[in-house]
Amino acid sequence: MERMIAVIGGSGVYDIDGLEDARWQAVETPWGTPSDEILTGTLDGMKMAFLPRHGRGHVHSPTSVPYRANIDALKRIGATDVVSVSACGSFREDFAPGEFVVVDQFIDRTFAREKSFFGEGCVAHVSMAHPTCARLSAACLQAARDEGITVHDGGTYLAMEGPQFSTLAESKLYRENWGCDVIGMTNMPEAKLAREAELCYASIAMVTDYDCWHPDHDAVEVADIVKTLIGNAEKARGMVSRLPRLLGAHKPCDKGCEAALEHALITAPEKRDPALIARLDAVAGRVLGR
Ligand SMILES: CSC[C@H]1O[C@H](OP(=O)(O)O)[C@H](O)[C@@H]1O
Numbered sequence: 108m109e110r111m112i113a114v115i116g117g118s119g120v121y122d123i124d125g126l127e128d129a130r131w132q133a134v135e136t137p138w139g140t141p142s143d144e145i146l147t148g149t150l151d152g153m154k155m156a157f158l159p160r161h162g163r164g165h166v167h168s169p170t171s172v173p174y175r176a177n178i179d180a181l182k183r184i185g186a187t188d189v190v191s192v193s194a195c196g197s198f199r200e201d202f203a204p205g206e207f208v209v210v211d212q213f214i215d216r217t218f219a220r221e222k223s224f225f226g227e228g229c230v231a232h233v234s235m236a237h238p239t240c241a242r243l244s245a246a247c248l249q250a251a252r253d254e255g256i257t258v259h260d261g262g263t264y265l266a267m268e269g270p271q272f273s274t275l276a277e278s279k280l281y282r283e284n285w286g287c288d289v290i291g292m293t294n295m296p297e298a299k300l301a302r303e304a305e306l307c308y309a310s311i312a313m314v315t316d317y318d319c320w321h322p323d324h325d326a327v328e329v330a331d332i333v334k335t336l337i338g339n340a341e342k343a344r345g346m347v348s349r350l351p352r353l354l355g356a357h358k359p360c361d362k363g364c365e366a367a368l369e370h371a372l373i374t375a376p377e378k379r380d381p382a383l384i385a386r387l388d389a390v391a392g393r394v395l396g397r
């Protein structure tokens with residue numbers, strides 16, 4: 108299978124550089140319209156796609172991002188590897204603003220979003236024990252190091268609903284009691300949906316602030332985040348441009364991401380809802396025989 112890397116750009120990352128034959132294309136899905144058009148092209152012989160998570164001009168809030176449409180659209184156009192690039196707050200002194208974290212675990216505290224492609228008429232339970240693809244994450248780590256970025260290998264990302272930032276009590280709870288390393292508002296349900304769609308998913312969190320727990324730093328404000336984001340976005344674009352050479356155009360995933368639905372569907376075939384099955388054409392076509 109020919110591979111395609113899709114980058115979902117978070118706050119401050121609204122495009123990527125250097126694509127050949129680049130064009131923005133509109134993609135419609137059974138789950139609605141994605142956050143924006145998708146930029147497609149090739150880089151070092153590999154197919155690439157880019158989707159700005161909040162839309163160009165940052166129009167979608169973390170709650171209103173159409174996560175299901177985004178993941179379906181990427182799957183529909185042939186993406187195999189999804190690299191999420193996100194801004195985050197840090198719960199660790201040694202994860203400083205300007206540094207990157209290759210996230211490998213999540214705690215999902217979001218509550219006002221659609222979190223699954225499945226449901227009544229076709230129930231599925233996928234494993235989220237290891238929510239990111241170790242192969243894709245390793246390539247991102249290497250790409251960041253090669254780009255000269257200070258990057259941390261592994262970290263737990265607390266996904267909060269937002270859009271307001273955390274209270275001090277919440278920030279301390281996540282940091283001191285729950286052992287979280289970084290905080291953001293968007294990687295869930297994105298990672299869950301990517302797993303349901305049998306896509307490899309890696310998350311690069313770019314530290315912009317110390318949230319509000321740090322006694323020597325003011326509580327986070329958007330203006331401070333934006334200042335750090337400008338430098339981070341440039342580093343992220345450099346990192347992304349190294350991925351095709353590191354991943355190789357045709358190397359398959361050996362971590363099981365692409366077989367996530369193999370034993371996940373539990374609704375009896377005769378009880379399945381044809382309307383839902385039709386909507387699952389891109390996401391679950393492999394196991395539904397469509
Ligand atoms: C602009 S500050 C808060 C905003 O930034 C992060 O977005 P993303 O994850 O898409 O980079 C955070 O999750 C919030 O949505």
Ligand SMILES: Nc1ncnc2[nH]cnc12
Nearest residue numbers: 194195196290291292318
């Ligand atoms: N402190 C923070 N909390 C939640 N999302 C963020 N994105 C960037 N910084 C953040």
